[in-house]
Amino acid sequence: MHGLVNRALQEFVKDTYGADIWGEVRDQAALPFDEFESMLHYDIRLTKLTIDAASAVLHKDAASLLEDVGSWLVSNPAQESIRRLLRFGGTTFLDFLQSLEELPGRARMALPDLDMPEIVLQTDTPGRFKLEIRWALDGMGSVLLGALRGMADDYGALVVLEAEPGREGAEIVVIDLLDAQFAAGRTFELDAQMR
Amino acid sequence: MTSPQHILPDPLVGLSGAALDRLMPLHVWLSPKGQIVRAGPTFRKMVREADIIGGSIFDLMKLKRPRLVSKLPDLMALQGQRLTLMLNTAPHLTLRGMVVALPGDSGAFMNISLGVSFAEAVAEWHLTLRDFSPCDQTVDLLYLREASALTSHESRMLTERLEAARIVAEQQALTDTLTGLANRRAMDTALARTLSNPQARYGLMHMDLDYFKRVNDTLGHAAGDHVLAHVAKVLRSEVRRGDIVARVGGDEFVLLFRDCDDPDLLDRIAQRLIRRLEQPTVFEGKTCRISASIGTTLSSYYTKPTVDQLLSDADQALYASKNRGRARHTFYTPDLAPG
Structure with a gap:
């Protein structure tokens, strides 16, 4: 599993709960190093062990934990870069939703070896979307659910998000777009220096 | 066997101004004298003038390649070629363009793209996602530029951490690297x-x-x-x-x-x-x-x-x-x- 994925998990724990808690997670997962490196690759078992350990140390089920990771990824000021990259997906939340299938391709433009989920977007009825997600590990649906919640705030859209049991290893997120322009949302300048 | 195109004349397409704006936000439509008949919204934003209709295109831009040109017939001679041009509002940024003739000598139609100075151009004119057609890959280029700046930053951090670790290891080393003897x-x-x-x-x-x-x-x-x-x-x-x-x-x-x-x-x-x-x-x-x-x-x-x-x-x-x-x-x- 790409170091960026592991490091996101690590930085989330450190940023939200402190370095001591990360130390506990690391010990419980018996990681053979202090920190994940974002540009290295790790055995997927280490990623799974880290998720399980964090879940145990924080007394949170894996789905809630990963949902928090997803929200943190797009709303934490230190990760502004990720929010920006996602905002390239479109001018409105609807455009953004429809660009999600492109997300793995976009990520691979920058990092050809990044482990990205397979994403399929289906439109159920107008305003209702189903996101079908397949990944090497369970839980990417939860991460995306958290991230979508953060991005909806970013765009100023009012949405209801729900995880639904999927079939054959797929995870499903149901998105009800109630109001695309509910609030002002945050601005997005194409030019990074304008921030 | 003759293909239909050989029988029928080159068919004409009629597009509304609004459709042109969406398809080619950086277009300019010119009269036979080189005056601006209409221009796309992004072009107007970039020349920073509210009232450009009727003015000469050569007051707004300079053609650099294939050659300097200041009259429409000379511009028309470059039909279909790749043009390198600059707008007077930012003469340091080279843009890319192409011009084609309109039917019946009724003028010319030019389309422009930001070329390789796209990032500077976006900053210069404060362009947003809405200023580009979804078919224009400039936005993807911007995305890629930002993403690769991030990944190279991460790589640089990794290299720095490895270098620091190497120095520590060297300080803790017990061997003389040249001879393999103890130090x-x-x-x-x-x-x-x-x-x-x-x-x-x-x-x-x-x-x-x-x-x-x-x-x-x-x-x-x-x-x-x-x-x-x-x-x-x-x-x-x-x-x-x-x-x-x-x-x-x-x-x-x-x-x-x-x-x-x-x-x-x-x-x-x-x-x-x-x-x-x-x-x-x-x-x-x-x-x-x-x-x-x-x-x-x-x-x-x-x-x-x-x-x-x-x-x-x-x-x-x-x-x-x-x-x-x-x-x-x-x-x-x-x-x-x-x-």
Whole structure:
């Protein structure tokens, strides 16, 4: 599993709960190093062990934990870069939703070896979307659910998000777009220096 | 068999201004005199003038390549070619364009893209996602530029952390990288450990190469490195397992002989070392000649010595050898002490 994925998990724990808690997670997962490196690759078992350990140390089920990771990824000021990259997906939340299938391709433009989920977007009825997600590990649906919640705030859209049991290893997120322009949302300048 | 295109005339397409704006936000429609009939919203944003209709295109931009042009017929001669142009609002940014004729000599139609200066152009004119057609990959380029800046930042951080770790490892290293012998830190540690046993018997030799600087200066550093590696090999072959040989400076070596404080034996070893090191070696066809001066001190000279004292006494014996004309071996005696 790409170091960026592991490091996101690590930085989330450190940023939200402190370095001591990360130390506990690391010990419980018996990681053979202090920190994940974002540009290295790790055995997927280490990623799974880290998720399980964090879940145990924080007394949170894996789905809630990963949902928090997803929200943190797009709303934490230190990760502004990720929010920006996602905002390239479109001018409105609807455009953004429809660009999600492109997300793995976009990520691979920058990092050809990044482990990205397979994403399929289906439109159920107008305003209702189903996101079908397949990944090497369970839980990417939860991460995306958290991230979508953060991005909806970013765009100023009012949405209801729900995880639904999927079939054959797929995870499903149901998105009800109630109001695309509910609030002002945050601005997005194409030019990074304008921030 | 004739294709339909050969029978039918080139069909014309009618598009509304709003459709043109969406399809080509950077278009300019020109009259036969080169006046602007209409222009796309992004073009208007970039020329920063509210009222451009009826004005000459040549007041707003300069064509740089294939050649300077200031009249519409000259521009029309470049139909279909790749144009390099600049807008007067930002003459330092080169844009890309193409012009085609409109039917019946009714003017020209030009489309523009940001070219390779896209990032600067977006910053200069404060362009947003809405200023581009979804078919224009400029936004993807911006995305890619930002994403790769991020990943190269991450790579740089990794390299910096690895470099810091390498420096720490080097500081903690116990081996001299050039010769593979122990280094000064390893020798200090070994000596301290030996001294911690008051019953320990040992001999400590300090050796300095003679004429090494001459080899380095006349035959080059590669020859010098070759000599040092050769010396290391000779020293290693003259000690037993458990003895320690360290390179403690450019051409300085320290040998710790454990469980041995026999002056006769150590003198024989020292003399043999000098003899062997004096045998010339050949490096890339060039003959390297060196010798060595050695000073030795023995555990039997002391009751409770310190590491510093031992090293300093061996050093004084070494300098006595140098003073006696080099290529010698001297045992430490208190009367060698300066002053």
